[in-house]
Amino acid sequence: MALLALSHFIPHRLRRNHRRNQCRCCSSSATNEGSTAVVWFKHDLRVDDHPGLLDASKHSAVIPLYVLDRRILSRYTTDTLELAILALEELRKTLKKQGSNLMLRYGNAENVIADLVKEVRAHSVFVEEEVEYHLCDVLDGVKKKLEGFSLSGEPPRIVFWRTPFYESQNLTDLPQSWEEFKKLNLPISLPVPAARFSSPGSExxxxxxxxxxxxxxxxxxxxxxxxxxxxxxxxxSAERVLMERLGNLKESSMEPNVDGSLGKKVDNSAFVTNKRDTVGGGNEAVLNALAGYLRYLEGTSRDDWQEVHARLRDAEIRPGASFFSLFGPVLHLGIVSRRSVHYEAIEYEKERNAGFISPFGYSAATVSAATDAVCSMEWYYLVALNRERIDEKRHAIRIWRWKGYLIQYTVVGNEGPAVLLVHGFGAFLEHYRDNVDNIVNSKNRVWTITVLGFGKSEKPNIIYTELLWAELLRDFMIEVVGEPAHCVGNSIGGYFVALMAFLWPALVKSVVLVNSAGNVVPGYSPLPISRERRVPFGAQLGARLLLFFLQINVKKFLKDCYPVKPARADDFLVTEMLRAVSFLFFCIIDS
Known part of the structure; x- marks a missing residue:
């Protein structure tokens, strides 16, 4: 095994001269002399590969701004808040090295940005495009606020930007599945250089x-x-609450199984939070940890990379799952971009193979894990971005982000009690497309949700459990619905709803179970609680055979489920259910 003893890892993008990518917002070469721009940071806490900051640097002065808005930060977990604070500290240090700074102000984004624009007479506000409904709502509020006043006869310009992952200007006509999208084999864009810009006034x-x-x-x-x-x-966690309810809580059982070598203090550690279970810090620290992650098979004498390797082993609960466990939170906060991760992974693969990329797969499992994760994240981001066009639905789709994952939901109705509808196995929120209007017409407000791993909600490479889905419904009730609701669940959705009602009864007014699956007897745990979820070979083989059987017969089964209206078992329903079921079965097979 080769031992790497580099004192400091230099990312591939800084080691080689390569063609720099230009995003749409950076395509103009014109400068804006004598003008000031505000760059509003949210989930883009970096200077490197930041198209908005690069475009803003054409102005004479740039004000980097982070707004401590309760509406945004209240949806962060304590762990995410800690990561965000550490990232802000590193972002400020990086900006100061360039002779700039990071401004932090408290309050609603509309008021903070409007006041700052007036104070510095900014002509432009740069902000990353969003897909989450509540963030889109905040952005709309900022836009309307700025339209209310003008500088030199016109309102400040709002520039929405994004970090394009693929070198394609038209990604609105998306295929209906990730597998079909991969067949397009679109080229992936390269990271853009870090911006250099003028220092604003010190006053x-x-x-x-x-x-x-x-x-x-x-x-x-x-x-x-x-x-x-x-x-x-x-x-x-749902696990802790369940064990408390069962009177079987043992503190030792709640502790993660951590490699003993992690007890010592490590210089230049990327695990900077109290729990030390995820990568954090600034862009440079994250890229260094990524380099260590990718080089897992090579071995190293570096303490910081050995720590990454130990954490990788602890988080690899299924093939490839360690990447999102370690790097998912920093990707969500934008401390590193998805395409930077992809670029570093591919360059390392070339480094291993004398510049050659095999058409039969990558030579390192860590490269596969990293590239698969960021490509999957980008796919679901594009699905969310194009949801208005590609979803055959009656009600508008909204996006909620849960633990970094994009979840689809709808809400209909303006008055009456809250009702939550949860679909069954292999289904999605359109499962209730014929029920929503009738319930709304009976003076109710209705939420439907596609839970994680189903439909067009994100399908991360993680272990799926009943407790995970129960936590998702709990957080949806708290963050989105905002009040106790009458909860309806069909099939396995009934199991999730019943489990949520048992663990957190304050969130539920009543439970309606429709052909419910799972054991819902209070006081009984179907677990046992275990962190090892390995599936025997016989179960894997059975899952494959069952999946093959369903693929052949699913349309017939669906028509049997619609005896009155067999036409409802249309191609859209068949395709969506097969896509969801296939994914979940492969989760079982690969565990």
Whole structure:
């Protein structure tokens, strides 16, 4: 085994001269002399590969801004808040090295940005495009606020940007599945260089990065007693609550199985949070950890990379699952871009194989894990971005982000009690397309959701459990519905709803089970609780045979389920159910 003893890893993009990618917002070479731009950071906490910042650098002065908006930060877990604070500290250090700074201001984004635009007489505000419904709502509020006043006779310009993953200008006509999309074999764009821009005036009030305790206190200030209780409710895992309910809580069973070598302090560690279970810090630290992750098979004498390898082993609960476990949160916060991860992984693969990329797959499992994860994330981002066009539906699709994953849902109705509809196995929110209007017409407000791993909600490479789905429904109730609801579940969705009602009864007014699956007897655990979810070979073979049988007969089965209206078992329904079922069966097979 080759031992790598580099004192400092230099990313491939900085080692080689290569063609730099230009995104659409950076395509103009014109400068904006005498003008000021505000760059509003949200989930893009980096300077490297930041198209918006690069385009803004054409202005005479640039004000990097981070708004501590309760509406955005209240949806972060404590772990994510800690990561965000550390990332903000590193982002400020990076900007200061360039002679700039990072401004931090508290309040609603609409008011903060409007006040800053007036203060510095900014002509443009650069902000990353969003797909999450509540963030789109915030962006709309900022846009309307800025339209209310003008500088030199016209309102400030809002520039929405994104980091294009594929070198294609038209990704609106998406195939219906990830497998079909991969067949397009689109070229992947390259990262853009870090921006250089002029220093703003030193007389500005830049603010300070808050501590975690200060930020938590700030978020609690405007919450009522119920909201505080619900927020605390979301902090405890379903496993812990279940074991408490069963009177079988053992602290030792709740602790992760961590490699013993992680007890010592490691210089230049990328695991900077209290739990030390995910990569954090700034862009440079994350790319260094990624380099260590990719080189797992080579061995190393570096303590920081050995720590990454130990964490990888602990997080590899199924093939490839370690990547999102370790790097998912920093990708969600935009500390590193998806295409930067892909670029570094591919360059390392070339390095291993004398510049050659095999058409039969990558030579390192870590390269496959990294590229598969970021390509999958990009696919579901594009699905969310194009949801208005590609979804055959009656009601508008909204996007909610849960633990970094994109979840589809709808809400219909303006008055009456809240009702939550949860679909069954192999289905999705359109499962209730013939029921929603009737329920709404009976004076109800109705939410439908496609849970993680189904339909067009994201399908990450993780272990799926009943407790995971119960936590998802709990957080959806807290963050999106915002009040107790009458919960309806069909098939396995009934199991999830019943489990949520058992663990967190304050969230549920009533439970309606429609042909429910699973054991829902209170006090009984179907687990046992175990972190090892290996499936025997016989079960894997059975899953493959069952999947093959379903693929052949699913249309017939669906028509039997619609005896009155067999035409409802159309190609759309068959395709969507096969896609969802295929994915879940492969999750079982690969475990």
């Amino acid at each position: 500005l009030q830049w603010g300070s990065v808050p501590t975690l305790d200060d930020l938590k206190d700030y978020l609690k200030e405007s919450l009522c007693e119920k909201e505080n209780r619900w927020r605390e409710m979301a902090q405890a």
